Amino acid sequence: MTLFTSKLPNTKPSIFTVMSVLAQKHGAVNLSQGFPDFPCSSELIDLVTFYMKNGDNQYAPMSGVPELRKQISQKFEKLYGITVDAKNEITVTSGATEGLYSAISAFIRPNDEVIIFEPAYDSYRPAVELNGGKIIPVKLTFPDFRIDWEATAQAISERTKMLIVNFPHNPSGSVLEQEDLEELVQLTKNTDILILSDEVYEHLVFDHHSHRPIFQHPELRKRTLAVYSFGKTFHATGWKVGYCIASKNLSKEFRKTHEFVTFSTNTPFQKAIAEHLKKPKNYLDLSSFFQKKRDHFNQILMDSRFEFLPTKSTYFQLANYRQISDEKDTDFAVRMTQEFGVAVIPISVFYTDGTDNQLIRFCFAKESGTLQMAGEKLIQI
Numbered sequence: 467m468t469l470f471t472s473k474l475p476n477t478k479p480s481i482f483t484v485m486s487v488l489a490q491k492h493g494a495v496n497l498s499q500g501f502p503d504f505p506c507s508s509e510l511i512d513l514v515t516f517y518m519k520n521g522d523n524q525y526a527p528m529s530g531v532p533e534l535r536k537q538i539s540q541k542f543e544k545l546y547g548i549t550v551d552a553k554n555e556i557t558v559t560s561g562a563t564e565g566l567y568s569a570i571s572a573f574i575r576p577n578d579e580v581i582i583f584e585p586a587y588d589s590y591r592p593a594v595e596l597n598g599g600k601i602i603p604v605k606l607t608f609p610d611f612r613i614d615w616e617a618t619a620q621a622i623s624e625r626t627k628m629l630i631v632n633f634p635h636n637p638s639g640s641v642l643e644q645e646d647l648e649e650l651v652q653l654t655k656n657t658d659i660l661i662l663s664d665e666v667y668e669h670l671v672f673d674h675h676s677h678r679p680i681f682q683h684p685e686l687r688k689r690t691l692a693v694y695s696f697g698k699t700f701h702a703t704g705w706k707v708g709y710c711i712a713s714k715n716l717s718k719e720f721r722k723t724h725e726f727v728t729f730s731t732n733t734p735f736q737k738a739i740a741e742h743l744k745k746p747k748n749y750l751d752l753s754s755f756f757q758k759k760r761d762h763f764n765q766i767l768m769d770s771r772f773e774f775l776p777t778k779s780t781y782f783q784l785a786n787y788r789q790i791s792d793e794k795d796t797d798f799a800v801r802m803t804q805e806f807g808v809a810v811i812p813i814s815v816f817y818t819d820g821t822d823n824q825l826i827r828f829c830f831a832k833e834s835g836t837l838q839m840a841g842e843k844l845i846q847i
C-alpha cells in the first residue's frame with residue numbers, strides 16, 4: 467500500500483542547503499548561501515536580551531507588536547513618502563519566507579496561474595504548487611535581467627491570478643526601473659491580477675540606483691502584497707522576522723492564513739527590532755557598507771579569469787567562467803567547492819528549463835578576511 471503521494475514530487479533539498487553542506491564537508495570558503503559571516507549589532511543583541519529578561523516572552527499579537535508596526539510604517543513614510551496604516555496594512559511575519567507562503571496560500575486556488583520571472587528565488591514554486599496553482603515561468607532578459615514585458619503579456623491568460631516580482635533581484639542584483647513600473651501598471655490595470663513583490667533587499671542598492679517599491683504606484687498599491695526581511699537588513703538571517711505590507715482588504719485575507727501558519731512571530735525580537743529601527747542609520751548605512759564589500763571583492767578578482775556581471779544591488783555577484791571551463795554550471799559549482807575550496811551557487815537551478823548561461827553566484831556578505839581568502843583561491847583557477 468502506498469502511504470501517500472508526494473504533493474511536491476520534484477522538490478529536492480534547496481541548492482542553498484546542498485552547497486552549504488558541501489562547503490562544510492570540504493572545508494571550502496562558503497560564498498554560496500546568502501548570509502553574513504560577521505556578527506549583527508551588539509546593541510541589537512542587548513535589546514533582545516533586555517526584552518527576554520524583562521519577561522516579554524509570551525505570544526505577540528497575531529499581526530505583530532504594535533510598536534514594531536508603527537516603526538515600519540514610519541520608515542516606509544520617511545524612505546518612500548508612502549503612508550501605510552500600521553494597524554491594518556502591516557503584518558509581522560516569521561521571515562519573508564512565511565510572508566511569501568501566507569500570501570500565496572491566502573490567494574491561490576487550484577489551477578490558478580502564477581507568473582514568476584526566472585532566474586527565480588526557489589521558494590515561490592513549491593508554495594504555489596502546494597496550493598494547487600500552476601507556475602508560468604517567464605525569463606528575464608539576458609544579460610541585464612530585466613522583465614521582458616512582451617513575453618509577460620503573452621504569458622498572461624484568464625487564469626493568471628498573481629505575478630511574483632523580486633527587485634532588487636536575487637541572484638542577479640538587477641533593479642526595477644521607473645519604466646518597468648509603468649509597464650506593470652499598463653499590464654495589470656483593469657484586471658484582478660495580484661502582485662506579490664519580494665523586496666527583501668530594499669536597503670542594498672548601489673551606485674546611483676534606487677529601490678522602487680511596487681507600493682509607490684497608486685494603481686499597483688491596491689493589488690500588491692510586498693514582503694520584507696529583517697534578516698537581510700540587520701545581518702541576522704537566523705532570526706526569521708519579516709513583514710508584509712498590503713491594503714487593508716488584502717491584509718485582512720492574508721492574516722487569515724498567517725494566523726494558522728504561525729499565529730505570531732517571536733515577541734522579544736520584535737520589540738528589539740522596533741527599538742533598533744528608531745535610528746535610521748541602522749538601515750541607511752547598509753548600501754555603502756555592502757557597496758564597499760562588492761568593490762573590494764571585484765578588485766581582488768580583477769586579474770582572475772572570472773568575468774563579473776555588473777551588480778546594482780543585493781549582496782550577490784554573478785560571474786561567468788567561460789574562460790575557465792565549458793562544464794555545466796552545476797558541475798562547475800561542485801568542482802569549485804571540492805577542488806578549489808570556494809562554494810558558490812549555480813544559476814541554472816533557478817530556471818524551470820535549466821537554462822545554463824555558465825554563471826555562478828558569489829555571496830560577498832563576508833568579512834574582508836573571508837573575501838581575501840576566497841580571492842586567493844579564485845585567482846589561481
Ligand code: PMP
Pocket residue numbers: 500560561562563564587632636664666694695696697698703706707708
Ligand atoms: N526572498 C529572497 C529573494 C531571498 O533571497 C530570501 C533569502 N533570505 C528570502 C526571500 C527569505 O527571507 P527570510 O530569510 O526572511 O525568510
Ligand code: GLN
Pocket residue numbers: 480482483498499500501636
Ligand atoms: N536567500 C538566501 C540565498 O539566496 C538563502 C536562504 C535559504 O537558504 N533558504 O542565498
